[in-house]
Amino acid sequence: MTTDTDKAQLIGLDWGTSSLRAYLLGPGGRILRENALPLGIMPVRQSMRVSNSDLDRAFQSALDSVIGEWILDYPSLPIVAAGMVGSSHGWKEVPYQNAPFDVRQLGSHVGQLKTSSGMIVHIVPGIVKRFELPNVMRGEEIQILGVWATESGANETEEMLIGLPGTHSKWCFLRGSQIMDFETFMTGELYAVVRQHTILGQTMSGDADGLSPAFDRGVEVAGGTNGLVGILSTMFSVRSFHLVGQLPAEDQAEYLSGLLIGHEIQGVQRWIESKGFSRKCLPQIRLSGGSLLCMRYHRALALSGIDGAVSASNTSAIGLWQVAIQAGLTPTLDASKFERGVAESC
Amino acid sequence: MTTDTDKAQLIGLDWGTSSLRAYLLGPGGRILRENALPLGIMPVRQSMRVSNSDLDRAFQSALDSVIGEWILDYPSLPIVAAGMVGSSHGWKEVPYQNAPFDVRQLGSHVGQLKTSSGMIVHIVPGIVKRFELPNVMRGEEIQILGVWATESGANETEEMLIGLPGTHSKWCFLRGSQIMDFETFMTGELYAVVRQHTILGQTMSGDADGLSPAFDRGVEVAGGTNGLVGILSTMFSVRSFHLVGQLPAEDQAEYLSGLLIGHEIQGVQRWIESKGFSRKCLPQIRLSGGSLLCMRYHRALALSGIDGAVSASNTSAIGLWQVAIQAGLTPTLDASKFERGVAESC
Numbered sequence: 008m009t010t011d012t013d014k015a016q017l018i019g020l021d022w023g024t025s026s027l028r029a030y031l032l033g034p035g036g037r038i039l040r041e042n043a044l045p046l047g048i049m050p051v052r053q054s055m056r057v058s059n060s061d062l063d064r065a066f067q068s069a070l071d072s073v074i075g076e077w078i079l080d081y082p083s084l085p086i087v088a089a090g091m092v093g094s095s096h097g098w099k100e101v102p103y104q105n106a107p108f109d110v111r112q113l114g115s116h117v118g119q120l121k122t123s124s125g126m127i128v129h130i131v132p133g134i135v136k137r138f139e140l141p142n143v144m145r146g147e148e149i150q151i152l153g154v155w156a157t158e159s160g161a162n163e164t165e166e167m168l169i170g171l172p173g174t175h176s177k178w179c180f181l182r183g184s185q186i187m188d189f190e191t192f193m194t195g196e197l198y199a200v201v202r203q204h205t206i207l208g209q210t211m212s213g214d215a216d217g218l219s220p221a222f223d224r225g226v227e228v229a230g231g232t233n234g235l236v237g238i239l240s241t242m243f244s245v246r247s248f249h250l251v252g253q254l255p256a257e258d259q260a261e262y263l264s265g266l267l268i269g270h271e272i273q274g275v276q277r278w279i280e281s282k283g284f285s286r287k288c289l290p291q292i293r294l295s296g297g298s299l300l301c302m303r304y305h306r307a308l309a310l311s312g313i314d315g316a317v318s319a320s321n322t323s324a325i326g327l328w329q330v331a332i333q334a335g336l337t338p339t340l341d342a343s344k345f346e347r348g349v350a351e352s353c
Numbered sequence: 354m355t356t357d358t359d360k361a362q363l364i365g366l367d368w369g370t371s372s373l374r375a376y377l378l379g380p381g382g383r384i385l386r387e388n389a390l391p392l393g394i395m396p397v398r399q400s401m402r403v404s405n406s407d408l409d410r411a412f413q414s415a416l417d418s419v420i421g422e423w424i425l426d427y428p429s430l431p432i433v434a435a436g437m438v439g440s441s442h443g444w445k446e447v448p449y450q451n452a453p454f455d456v457r458q459l460g461s462h463v464g465q466l467k468t469s470s471g472m473i474v475h476i477v478p479g480i481v482k483r484f485e486l487p488n489v490m491r492g493e494e495i496q497i498l499g500v501w502a503t504e505s506g507a508n509e510t511e512e513m514l515i516g517l518p519g520t521h522s523k524w525c526f527l528r529g530s531q532i533m534d535f536e537t538f539m540t541g542e543l544y545a546v547v548r549q550h551t552i553l554g555q556t557m558s559g560d561a562d563g564l565s566p567a568f569d570r571g572v573e574v575a576g577g578t579n580g581l582v583g584i585l586s587t588m589f590s591v592r593s594f595h596l597v598g599q600l601p602a603e604d605q606a607e608y609l610s611g612l613l614i615g616h617e618i619q620g621v622q623r624w625i626e627s628k629g630f631s632r633k634c635l636p637q638i639r640l641s642g643g644s645l646l647c648m649r650y651h652r653a654l655a656l657s658g659i660d661g662a663v664s665a666s667n668t669s670a671i672g673l674w675q676v677a678i679q680a681g682l683t684p685t686l687d688a689s690k691f692e693r694g695v696a697e698s699c
Contacts, residue, residue: 135596143593191586194585197588200551228486233485238583238585242543244487251481253487271583277582278586281581
């Protein structure tokens with residue numbers, strides 16, 4: 008046991024569809040230990056069917072795998088969980104809260120689950136948007152709260168655009184601490200199925216795993232005149248560039264990735280312009296996500312003429328810590344002690 | 354043998370990636386007999402590998418399966434083939450012709466293939482667009498020629514927009530008999546992989562196999578304000594509408610189909626507007642393809658405010674017949690004897 012872990016005050020869980028990530032958090036939400044396993048709610052439900060177990064036993068077993076050792080040391084730490092664990096296919100359903108929603112209120116709406124082994128897990132609600140096209144999030148609200156909390160200068164009228172790249176990228180429009188609106192882009196999942204299951208994937212070698220001129224070219228096509236016709240059409244240029252000898256196999260995945268992310272950014276621009284912002288005067292932008300993916304988004308934003316985006320790190324852990332404070336599970340801290348998660352780039 | 358088949362003058366082949374369709378054509382290009390098997394170039398190449406056969410033997414065998422009986426009756430009929438059979442993965446590669454291209458010249462560029470059994474197959478070239486984003490077609494040029502030929506009133510300046518819905522929909526801008534420009538939309542293939550391999554498919558029951566209010570709703574979302582954000586975003590509404598209880602499982606595939614086709618039509622509009630047409634004054638529109646799919650496109654066009662689209666039928670057979678005339682393989686006919694393929698609706 009280290010000195011650090013002596014100070015442990017909270018266990019935070021980011022429990023999604025495919026993976027479960029746990030944080031042992033100390034004063035100020037500082038990450039003392041971290042653990043992750045592919046034990047998201049889908050694998051847990053599968054194991055439940057295979058072993059003919061019950062719901063509670065299957066989820067408890069997954070939880071023990073990830074935080075069992077910590078619990079031995081700290082049996083009485085509060086536990087806060089966010090993500091799909093609170094969905095109708097999770098451990099316990101916690102109803103969505105309607106947007107606009109003040110992220111300072113997340114802690115007031117956590118659902119309590121008492122497990123068969125006597126643990127109490129506080130589950131964070133997701134957010135639903137019921138105007139225009141409906142939209143939902145579960146887990147991302149924690150990251151948004153994390154970004155907001157690290158921006159100690161944010162006041163009630165300051166506006167921010169938060170991008171959370173991933174399998175399903177979320178973009179959130181925040182005013183002060185209010186989630187005013189958000190959009191979901193299926194960019195990551197589309198990339199994967201196009202790569203694996205369409206004719207475009209057949210001529211590709213390798214995957215999109217770095218930044219290359221081919222990535223830039225995809226972003227530029229998406230943002231140019233041809234991009235106006237939409238991704239259903241520009242996507243075919245992976246094949247046609249290949250057939251006219253202008254896109255070698257090893258560049259095709261990068262080009263496709265650039266096209267998709269480029270179209271996402273064009274979509275975000277049109278969405279935010281519909282709120283009265285001009286392309287040249289957007290709200291400040293924060294990105295949070297895996298560092299390699301964030302790097303791609305930074306590059307694509309810059310190529311699309313959007314400068315000044317800043318990455319925020321450890322937003323899930325910071326958000327979970329904040330919820331615990333809101334719910335009175337950990338001592339309130341002086342704001343100056345927050346772990347700052349903002350860096351100049353990913 | 355019937356009287357009709359006594360007049361057989363040409364065998365036309367539409368030989369694509371997955372299927373091979375053959376037409377026995379009589380005077381004026383009239384279809385006397387028709388046969389189709391799943392013997393496109395990919396299955397043929399697979400059978401070649403499995404049976405350790407050579408290329409010529411594998412393609413000859415597929416051809417015999419489809420037109421063997423006709424050849425017994427008419428051993429000396431000319432054979433014209435279009436589609437992927439002329440690609441680098443086909444039987445014999447016939448180079449692309451550059452757009453703009455006059456469809457009256459297709460017959461001058463056919464490639465000749467002499468098979469091991471002594472047949473001569475005349476293979477139609479594909480078309481490549483080397484300006485803007487490159488694009489390619491193989492097989493669709495025959496349908497375009499077929500549409501042009503049935504529009505006997507078309508003069509050298511008349512403009513037409515030809516839509517060919519399918520796995521990869523093509524839209525061609527024709528001026529007189531010149532293919533001026535064309536676009537490809539991967540709508541059909543995207544629908545299939547999203548249905549089968551993404552999270553959206555998991556909650557769907559059934560497939561998009563009819564027209565329903567859910568299809569209309571998808572088209573309307575694509576054409577509305579939310580549609581401007583793009584399909585990467587609107588696609589997620591299949592899930593979010595479901596989660597807020599506004600889209601039952603049995604409607605989801607129809608809604609997704611409407612969304613995708615609606616976005617394709619929005620893309621076509623923006624593309625054709627970039628050529629100086631206004632949304633209210635588009636060129637005349639002809640559709641050619643499977644009748645159920647055409648019906649969906651007619652509906653989606655009408656919902657998108659585009660009226661007056663007309664379906665053309667049997668365009669592949671008519672186009673193959675026209676190429677044979679151009680190449681001097683069949684007697685030239687009085688234009689009035691052409692089989693007219695234009696109908697008021699699919």
